[in-house]
Amino acid sequence: MYFYSMKKSSLYKGCLEPILLRLLKDHGRMYGYQMTQMVKDITKGELTITEGALYPLLHKLEEQGIVETETEMNGNRMRKYYSLTKAGKKQTSIAMEEMKAFMQSLEYIVNPKIALG
Amino acid sequence: MYFYSMKKSSLYKGCLEPILLRLLKDHGRMYGYQMTQMVKDITKGELTITEGALYPLLHKLEEQGIVETETEMNGNRMRKYYSLTKAGKKQTSIAMEEMKAFMQSLEYIVNPKIALG
DNA sequence: ATTTTATACATAATTTTCTTATGTATATAG
DNA sequence: CTATATACATAAGAAAATTATGTATAAAAT
DSSP: OOOSOOOOOOTTTTTHHHHHHHHHHHHSOEEHHHHHHHHHHHTTTSOOOOHHHHHHHHHHHHHTTSEEEEEEEETTEEEEEEEEOHHHHHHHHHHHHHHHHHHHHHHHHHSTTSOOO | OOOSOOOOOOTTTTTHHHHHHHHHHHHSOEEHHHHHHHHHHHTTTSOOOOHHHHHHHHHHHHHTTSEEEEEEEETTEEEEEEEEOHHHHHHHHHHHHHHHHHHHHHHHHHSTTSOOO
16 A cells, blocks of 8 residues: 555646747746756756756757757766747747646636636 | 747646646546546636646556546447545555645745745 | 538548656766 | 765656547537
8 A cells, every 4th residue: 555645647748849949038047957957946946857868858959940059067076057049039939828828728718707608 | 940839848747646636626527628628728828738647647646546437328328427435545545635735845946935944 | 693602521641749768967965 | 984065967668648540419500
């Protein structure tokens, strides 16, 4: 029997990309590990981005020209900083509109108070 | 060149199960097609549940004892009605708590107004 | 009349997007 | 000297969709 809490199913499947875009939009220039920590902090530990999801996605965004990178050394440790390109900023605007609509849709379903029509 | 709007990426990947559970919690007894139409209506066309996602998921929920079914004829057309089992209602409560936390997390990220600490 | 759209189910093949596991390497805390 | 934290990367596998296809009836449009 298992009394400790079950692993939460990842509801945020599909939302990771817009989440990262939003972080970069708000904070300008971030490295990967920093993103994982910031999401954990902001969501009070609710959302945890795994490295296996993060890094491949960042590489994809770079390939697509959504983000660009600069590698810097912090002491002896590497940090790869990501920032939005011009195309990336445009893409982020679209993604944020979609997110807003999506979140509104979830509200309609989970909190069906509002009379329609 | 494509001027007509691109297909929206499905942000709700991972949210479909709690969405269905919520519908069944609110409406008691529904058939599959009805669920797709109701979600489309409630979200003003924003969320579209595909049949390839819906039916296998409903079958999985039935296997797991979350929902139970009754098949009825409407004229000459079959309708398979789904409703929550007792275990399903319990599971739905948990899923709704998780959804609330998830939506709050999205708010924190997309709308970072609130001062923390 | 005949084609399209809507209703109503189902499933297989494929793709997307994660998790889990593993690996490298440095720094700090116990 | 061992565990934890920082910081990257990638491969194997699982989960959860999309897309395509199929069956069948009813209604609407051409």
